[in-house]
Amino acid sequence: MTFIPNEVLRLICAQLRHQKDFNTLYCCAQAAKRLAIPALEELYRMHYNAPVSHDEPLEADISRVVEGTSKLGLSDSRRGLRLWENLWESLLLSTIGKTWIPYSHYIKALDLHDLQSLLEYPKHSGRLQKQFLECLPGLKARTTLQTPLDLLTQRPIELYHRIGDMIIHESHAVERLSGSIPATLIGPWVSKLPQLTRLALLDGNSLGHGADAVLHAHCPEFKELSVYHWTSHDDGDIEVDQSIANFFNGLPIHSLRTFEVIGRSGIGALGLAGLANHCSSLALVNLSGLSPEAVSSLHLLENCRSLRSFRLEAGDRLNEQELPIDWLRNCQKLETISLIDFKKGSEALIPTLLTSHIHLRKLGLQCSEITEGFYKGLEVQKGIASLMIHGSNIAPLAVSQFHRSISKLINLRSLRLHEASEEHTDEHLELLLQNLRDLEDLSIGGTDISDFTLRVLRKLTKIKSVTFIAETNFSINGIEEFIAALGPGNSGLELSIMSQSLISPIPKQEHVRLQSLIKSKVGGRLELVHTKDPESSSDESSRSI
Numbered sequence: 406m407t408f409i410p411n412e413v414l415r416l417i418c419a420q421l422r423h424q425k426d427f428n429t430l431y432c433c434a435q436a437a438k439r440l441a442i443p444a445l446e447e448l449y450r451m452h453y454n455a456p457v458s459h460d461e462p463l464e465a466d467i468s469r470v471v472e473g474t475s476k477l478g479l480s481d482s483r484r485g486l487r488l489w490e491n492l493w494e495s496l497l498l499s500t501i502g503k504t505w506i507p508y509s510h511y512i513k514a515l516d517l518h519d520l521q522s523l524l525e526y527p528k529h530s531g532r533l534q535k536q537f538l539e540c541l542p543g544l545k546a547r548t549t550l551q552t553p554l555d556l557l558t559q560r561p562i563e564l565y566h567r568i569g570d571m572i573i574h575e576s577h578a579v580e581r582l583s584g585s586i587p588a589t590l591i592g593p594w595v596s597k598l599p600q601l602t603r604l605a606l607l608d609g610n611s612l613g614h615g616a617d618a619v620l621h622a623h624c625p626e627f628k629e630l631s632v633y634h635w636t637s638h639d640d641g642d643i644e645v646d647q648s649i650a651n652f653f654n655g656l657p658i659h660s661l662r663t664f665e666v667i668g669r670s671g672i673g674a675l676g677l678a679g680l681a682n683h684c685s686s687l688a689l690v691n692l693s694g695l696s697p698e699a700v701s702s703l704h705l706l707e708n709c710r711s712l713r714s715f716r717l718e719a720g721d722r723l724n725e726q727e728l729p730i731d732w733l734r735n736c737q738k739l740e741t742i743s744l745i746d747f748k749k750g751s752e753a754l755i756p757t758l759l760t761s762h763i764h765l766r767k768l769g770l771q772c773s774e775i776t777e778g779f780y781k782g783l784e785v786q787k788g789i790a791s792l793m794i795h796g797s798n799i800a801p802l803a804v805s806q807f808h809r810s811i812s813k814l815i816n817l818r819s820l821r822l823h824e825a826s827e828e829h830t831d832e833h834l835e836l837l838l839q840n841l842r843d844l845e846d847l848s849i850g851g852t853d854i855s856d857f858t859l860r861v862l863r864k865l866t867k868i869k870s871v872t873f874i875a876e877t878n879f880s881i882n883g884i885e886e887f888i889a890a891l892g893p894g895n896s897g898l899e900l901s902i903m904s905q906s907l908i909s910p911i912p913k914q915e916h917v918r919l920q921s922l923i924k925s926k927v928g929g930r931l932e933l934v935h936t937k938d939p940e941s942s943s944d945e946s947s948r949s950i
Contacts, residue, residue: 415443422447442506449496449511486528493520497568500575509575517584518607521565566590573597580626581605588614596623603628609635609666613648617655628661628686634668634694645671653679659686669694669720674702684708688738693718693745700726700747707732716769718745728753734760743769743793751779758782771795777803780810791819804829808837819846823874831857843867850875853906856883863890872901876936878909884919884931891927898929905935 418440421430433444499508569584573594582598583605591611595601601624606612609632620627637645649672653661661683666672670692672680677699680687687709692699695717703717715733725748733739734757742757742765744750750772757763758779765786770793780803783789792814808829811820820841822829829837829851835858838844844865851858854877862871879902891898900923905911911919916933923929 411439411443414440418443418447422451425451445506445508446511449508450513486526489523493523493568496572500571507575509572510578512572512576512579514581515572515576515579515583517565517569517582517586520569521562521585524565524568570594581629583631586611588612588616591616592619595619599623600626602626603631605631607633609649609670610645612652617652621656627656629663630661631663631665631667633666634670635666636669636671636694646673646675649676650679653682656683658682659684662686663689663691665689665691665716666693667691670699671696673698674705677702677705681705681708685711687711689714691716694720695724696720697724697726700724700728704729704732707735710736711738712736713738714741715739716741716743716745717747718743719747721746724748731756733757734763737762739763740765741767743767745769745771748773751775755779755782758786761785764788767791769793769795775803775807777806780806783810784813787814788816789814790816792817793819793821793823795821795823804833805836808833812837812840815840815843817841817844820844821846821848822850823848829875831855831861834858835861838862838865841865846870848872848874852876853878856880856886859883859887863887866892866894868895869897870899870901872903874903876904876906877902878906879911880909881911881915881919884911885922888919888923888926888929891923891929895927895929898923898927899932900929901932903932903934905933907936910935 418430418433421433421444427448430444430448433440434448435441495504496509496512498504499506499510566587569586570590570593573579574597577597578600579598580600581603582595582601583603585607586594588611592615595604595616596619601620604620604627612632635645635649653676659682661680664680664683664687672692673696680690684706688711690706690709690712691714693716700717700719712733713736715730715736717728717730724746728744728747728749730753733742739757742754744754747753750770751774754768754770755776755778758765759782763786766788768783768786768789768791775794792811811817829849831851831854834849834851834854838847838861842865845867846869847862847865848870849872851873852875854873854875856879859879860883862868884900887900911933916931919933920931923931
């Protein structure tokens with residue numbers, strides 16, 4: 406019998422983790438004792454990627470959680486809920502030595518928002534609460550918090566804080582921490598995580614009470630911050646802006662690599678000046694909900710020349726200010742730009758697009774109008790692989806120019822034109838798609854789109870997702886012929902027809918048949934919605950199946 410060294414077994418399990426192959430790792434853990442430890446270590450290192458979480462509707466999608474679990478005889482939602490509870494129960498038990506190996510020691514990413522979602526989920530069994538209360542007598546020396554028992558049983562948020570506190574105390578390998586964490590716990594928790602590199606919070610105000618000093622002292626590798634919102638509660642944006650600046654100034658200079666605010670932000674000139682203290686290290690900046698003051702102060706970031714990704718979103722729709730971002734053309738590593746809800750967004754991008762040493766891979770633009778210079782700049786950026794243009798009015802005479810510019814982006818993999826193609830016809834789409842042979846994802850509008858466009862799409866041998874937003878007049882034969890022409894490169898294709906005209910209604914039985922055809926042909930899916938119900942206000946044929 407051939408003996409396989411333990412080092413090789415660990416390498417195999419590590420490779421399975423990189424492939425996110427939960428099922429094989431689980432089987433390895435059951436196969437032999439020598440395999441169990443490395444397999445379980447890798448499973449818990451990637452537990453945050455487990456295919457059961459709050460990110461997807463539990464009842465609808467849980468059937469995909471673990472292949473083959475249907476033989477358990479439980480409904481999909483019950484099975485998924487049990488797996489979800491098992492995940493957190495095993496982590497909880499491992500913190501007090503009640504599992505075979507200390508799973509909590511191997512955690513690299515801890516998403517406490519997922520734990521909170523489980524505790525607040527109305528259909529959960531209460532098993533986690535029961536397990537915690539059974540462990541409570543021996544925990545007083547292990548935790549930061551001492552919460553009265555009545556609060557633990559009555560308020561999920563108190564229980565969430567206590568369980569999170571237990572796990573944090575035993576999870577010193579955590580590199581990425583996320584969740585809704587109050588200011589009173591940020592300091593005590595991150596001080597226990599010397600390997601922390603990334604923090605993702607619901608409310609940035611949690612960082613306003615000395616968190617920068619704790620991160621500076623205890624987390625030398627910290628470099629990524631993401632918050633959902635960072636706005637004032639009572640004190641006003643001036644105080645929030647100062648608080649944001651204090652946080653940035655309190656970190657080691659040139660240490661922050663990424664900063665993003667996903668929702669509304671109270672950042673202003675002070676905060677941006679503080680962020681500029683990390684100009685040599687910043688690679689990603691994503692600022693949403695920007696105030697007019699913040700927009701006019703964007704020039705303060707002009708020395709951030711190491712940027713690879715830059716995204717701005719206005720706080721008010723639609724911002725008509727000039728965007729002082731022409732300094733982006735000095736960012737030679739820049740690959741991604743997105744400007745959302747700025748009326749003059751296309752104009753502001755022109756200097757950067759026309760710069761020859763800038764090689765964009767992804768471009769997103771949501772504005773009310775597109776200037777002629779934008780088309781010329783777009784043609785310079787031939788390496789763009791992903792393009793999204795949303796809500797832009799294009800003059801009828803400029804539609805052809807618009808499509809010609811995009812058709813020259815032969816490296817495009819993803820193209821999304823939302824409300825930017827209202828006047829586009831079959832002929833325009835043919836012009837647009839004629840050179841985009843590598844396109845994999847297409848989402849587009851138009852007017853009176855017919856089977857002609859489906860015939861054009863047959864030439865896209867790598868297409869995996871097609872969404873028609875505008876009104877279509879596809880025939881049953883046209884859709885059937887499109888499906889028949891699909892090949893191996895179209896495996897898993899999703900065809901979404903979101904506004905099929907009443908002139909060419911497709912009955913429910915034909916929808917079902919076409920759905921079966923695309924599934925058998927390439928393992929794909931057909932979604933079909935009529936402009937309005939062809940037979941009655943609640944006809945099932947207008948629904949996706």
